[in-house]
Amino acid sequence: MPYYETVFIARQDLTDAQVKEITTSLSKIITDMGGKIAKTEFWGLKTFAYKINKARKGHYVLLEMETAPEALHEMERQMGIHEDVVRHQSLRLEALTEGPSVMMDKGGRDDDKKRPYNNRDDNNTEKEVA
Numbered sequence: 001m002p003y004y005e006t007v008f009i010a011r012q013d014l015t016d017a018q019v020k021e022i023t024t025s026l027s028k029i030i031t032d033m034g035g036k037i038a039k040t041e042f043w044g045l046k047t048f049a050y051k052i053n054k055a056r057k058g059h060y061v062l063l064e065m066e067t068a069p070e071a072l073h074e075m076e077r078q079m080g081i082h083e084d085v086v087r088h089q090s091l092r093l094e095a096l097t098e099g100p101s102v103m104m105d106k107g108g109r110d111d112d113k114k115r116p117y118n119n120r121d122d123n124n125t126e127k128e129v130a
Contacts, residue, residue: 001035001066003096008079008088009058012045019059022084027063029075035067038096043103058086062103064096 008026010019019042027037043060052058065072072090079088099105 001068003064003066003093004072004090005093006063006088006090008061009086010061011084011086012055012057012059014059014084019061022082023061026075026078029078030065030067030071033068033071033074035065035071037063037065039064041101041104052086055086062101066096
């Protein structure tokens, strides 16, 4: 069976328990049709880049699964009907990912590492190159 990754955004006024309830109901669709959920991540309440349905924030959830395309289509259909799901996106994967997603990985970011500046000292003044 193919691997898929689905990210959906739930409305901002929902509680964490309600978001988990939506996630379990969507996961149940996959498992009832013979698929398996490999990873579930709650990314939390995040701010949108632009307003969606007059809202500025939403609860983000990631699901990675191994399932038949029919089960994925049914889950996407249910997300489209559900009034608490603002947006959703599904992608087919070559293989399931190892470890946490980029959104959940707190360590090892390139931006956090100090990079040496060429031809500069600690006072940010240029050195003469001989």
